[in-house]
Amino acid sequence: MKSMLEREVSRGDDVSTAELLRELVEHLRQHRTELREEWARRITEAKVLTAMTDAEIFAEATSVYDNYVAALETGTFEALQTYSRNLSERIIPRGVETHEVVGIVLLLRDVLARSLFAKYQTDFQVLNRILDAYEPAANRIANTVAVGFVQERERIIRQQQEAIRELSTPVLQVRERLLILPIIGVIDPQRARQLTEQLLHGIRANRARVVVIDITGVAAMDSHVANHLVQTVEASRLLGATVIVTGLSPEIAQTLVKIGVDLGKMNTVGDLQGGIEEAERLLGYKVVPTQEVQSQISAYREES
């Protein structure tokens, strides 16, 4: 039996996209159970979402289906995006990947499209109009879900990287009251900020009185990062620690002077070893030069 809308279209009446969408949403809701099962079956067949059990897939499938249809009905996609991100947050830790998510949404699109084919196949005109309304909306849905998933994935990756950075603290305690912070490679402003925070917390935790910041491994330093270095030295001082900077290349020294740093005021030593010795001196550890130790040992041997 033809619906009112089908009769209107057959007559050649002007029918809006909204009305068309309402009609097909009605159909998709009516046949919800069977279409959902069909979809879940095809997901298993395609061997995607292998990280999840059939029961889990089915449970999620229900809410995905409902959200899909709701988006078709309202024509708005914010709710769908939020739902997509929440869903992604749940399934990403299970190991689900982007292509799998895109795959299953497209599968749903196709399952529903075929269902529409089947229903309206007798009237080519109606079928055409219905598909014209359905296709752009369905594609927009697929896009929204995919974007939501990717955004969530990126957020999680950022979070994990953050956690890794926190764990691998580069602040080393070599002696009591003495910390070493070797900085290596390219430092972006965010990393610089993080290093400073880690150093300051390290100073408090280790009750350090002297810190040696070694920048031998730093290739180049722009004025932003150079400023950061100066700020780190000043902040350390506020926590009662003296900072010795070692490994200053002539280029970096130039950058520092250019941003207005008085190198005379900054405590700098040529290399890390020298910096550590200077630090030990400041801390009151008696540092005996290697040569002297050797001659002492020789003298001792000769005596015995």
Added chain:
Amino acid sequence: MPDQNPHDDAEFCVPVSSVNDIVTARMQGRVLAEQLGFSSGEATLVATAISELARNIVQYASNGDIVVRSITNGTKRGIVVVARDRGPGIGDLKLAVRSGYSTSGGLGLGLPGVRRIVDDFQIVSDRQAGTTVTVTKWRS
């Protein structure tokens, strides 16, 4: 700490006319920042910026207000602080914001410093309307 529902737009306004209001404004700012999921260190930066801006109001304009509200931009969440006063205005804005500028006695407006710790900094100032400083800090 549970994040605040992103669909809630939190906002508060503190009228600033005495030095006690500075503490009120920055404490509320810290609380809001932490509710929005800012780290403790970032919340300290927000509170310190509010403290400086509120102090400027008290010192140079005798009264005004501080409005702090949450802001969302796609996936980013942040905080906006608007410091408004109807004071005498700042003569040379470029100079006031440039690093190294300070009025006599080392009592600078602290604006270059505030600018360094926020992600976005806007200032409008003239003799009739007073001064409005708007700063934004995004949660990392």
Added chain:
Amino acid sequence: MSVPILKQAQYLIATIQSALSDEDLLALQTALVEKVGKYRSRGVIVDVTALDVLDSFASRTLRDIAHIIRLRGAETVIVGVQPEVAFAMVQLGITLEKVSTALDLEEGLAYLDKRLQHARAEH
């Protein structure tokens, strides 16, 4: 809320509570000057552990306190600046230059002891 000031041998220890108002800071300045004179203290420790924000006003006042105390013949050490507060301060360009700082009360006392030792040795 007034800041409690303890006398420990030849030192004074002022422990600042959080939510310190401008008035409290200025009152602290007056109280310290008075007590340094009264007890002939050689050193003052200002403990800011509880301060969650150290803005330009607080920084200036602490510098003033150190300056005035020095004129009275005593040395001031600021202790307990929190890592996050220190970070915010340097970003803002607030320094406590010319004011001695130490990690905490214990370090602050050790610092003062050493300074006084040197001072005595010079005489």
